[in-house]
Amino acid sequence: MNAKFQELKHRLAEIVDLRMISSLLDWDLQALMPPAGTPVRAEQAATVQRIAHERFTSAEIGRLLEELQPYEEGLDPESDEASLIRVAHRDWEKARKVPVELEGEMAQAAATALPAWVEARRNSDFAAFLPYLQRAVDVRCRYIACFDGDGPAYDYALDDYEEGMKTHEVDAVFDELKRELPALIAEARANPVDDSFLAGPFPIDKQRELNAVVLRQFGWSPDSWRFDEIVHPAAYHLATTDIRITTRYAEDSLESLFSTMHEFGHGLYERQVDAALERTPLAGGVSLGLHESQSRMWENLVGRSLPFLRWLFPRVQEVFPEQFGSVDVDEFYRAVNKIQPSLIRVDADQVTYNMHVILRFELEQEMLDGSIALRELPDAWGAKMQEYLGIDVPEDRLGVLQDMHWSGGAIGYFPTYSLGNVMSLQIWERIREELPDLDSQFEDGEFGVLRDWLRENLHRYGRKFTPQETLVRAAGAPLDPGPYIRYLKQKVAELAGAAA
Helix, strand or coil, X not given: CCHHHHHHHHHHHHHHHHHHHHHHHHHHHHXXXXXXXXXXXXXXXXXXXXXXXXXXXXXXXXXXXXXXXXXHHCCCCCCXXXXXXXXXXXXXXXXXXXXXXXXXHHHHHHHHHHHHHHHHHHHCCHXXXXXHHHHHHHHHHHHHCCCCXXXXXXXXXXXXXXXXXXXXXXXXXXXXXXXXXXXXXXXXXXXXXXXXXXXXXXXXXXXHHXXXXXXXXXXXXXXXXXXXXXXXXXXXXXXXXXXXXXXXXXXCCCHHHHHHHHHHHHHHHHHCCCHHHCCCCCCCCCCHHHHHHHHHHHHHXXXXXXXHHHHHHXXXXXXXXXXXXXXXXXXXXXXXXXXXXXXXXXXXXXXXXXXXHHHHHHHHHHHHHXXXXXXXXXXXHHHHHHHHHCCCCCCHHXXXXXXXXXXXXXXXXXXXXXXXXXXXXXXXXXXXXXXXXXXXHXXXXXXXXXXXXXXXXXXXXXXXXXXXXXXXXXXXXXXXXXXXXXXXXXXXHHHHHHHC
């Protein structure tokens, strides 16, 4: 193998190691670390991030990438080697525009703001969080200013999470959703579903027991996975063999069950990346949109499907006999698919969820272009919740403070949730064509065939190809909201027919 390529691969492996250490620090901050450790942890995170960034943007990496261009041109473009050079070159060109000091400052600001957000959310006190949010936005704006271009600032924020996607392309998808969804929400409101039996109480130890049953059946195993509890559910990967997923519990809800399925989808994507890509920039999901397509697939297309619930519901009844002893599986299916506007995004149904995302997408653009003062966010949030979902926000904990993303400066992330919804149905339609007996497998509690299909057609590629190239490989077509809208219409009609 080419000696320069070997040197590049070795240098990149050390940089990936540093980035995984950064992820480990973040996971520990949320899952295990005592609150008093925050100031020092913030400095530790900044140090690791600075070192990783300095090493990656070094002249030596640039020299190797330049000298390897002729070697890359002689390779199969789909090979691991050509993909590594191509992706590393793109990442390097982008990263070298960002000063090392700014990279460290972003990490330090995020680590400091997260505990402040947790406390502000607990107390429903936006004013206490505002200085941390202001710093997060200021740092994000300085980051975006590092890039030259004529497009809107939001293009550069979005590119960090959905490479190559432009704001106007998201607008086009979201405009179509905004045209279609209000009528579906109105139809669902006219045909209410009884979900009163989902009000609990559900003892948390019993919820843990049920989540463990589902995870093991899906393919979770203790040799490569961890499962923990944090304030805001998330998934982390430190290697293809070290996957850490989380959830949160409330005694008056079974949402932890679906949150757990959601994070499993994220974890499975990372678990099934080709092991040959380990310790390279290719070893990870290619975009957050495609990542969300996997989490939403396992949460909704699997987890809320009637065939799967036919397998799951007897186990739910076994764990919670008092709550569900007189409920049948069809009633449970309708209840967990109920469409009804609500305050919290992560608990929202499949239709209204997108309005939560669109709200955040629109506010983020205003935050970056300065057309809204950050102190005005709670009122602006409340106005959009009333406009899009027809509900009032009683306190900031249930409104502008509900998500952790802005504390970490992750502006540009939110659109990928709905993009993932759209992608999930594109991929799902192809899966159903190629695996026609999937329903019977789900009823038997069998998910290995689905996992294998996803590994072969999506997961194994990691970041070898662009997000849109990867989507075309998995779904056979570029981004298209049509399949998702058809699915939602069918779901609403089905629930309305059952209610009638």
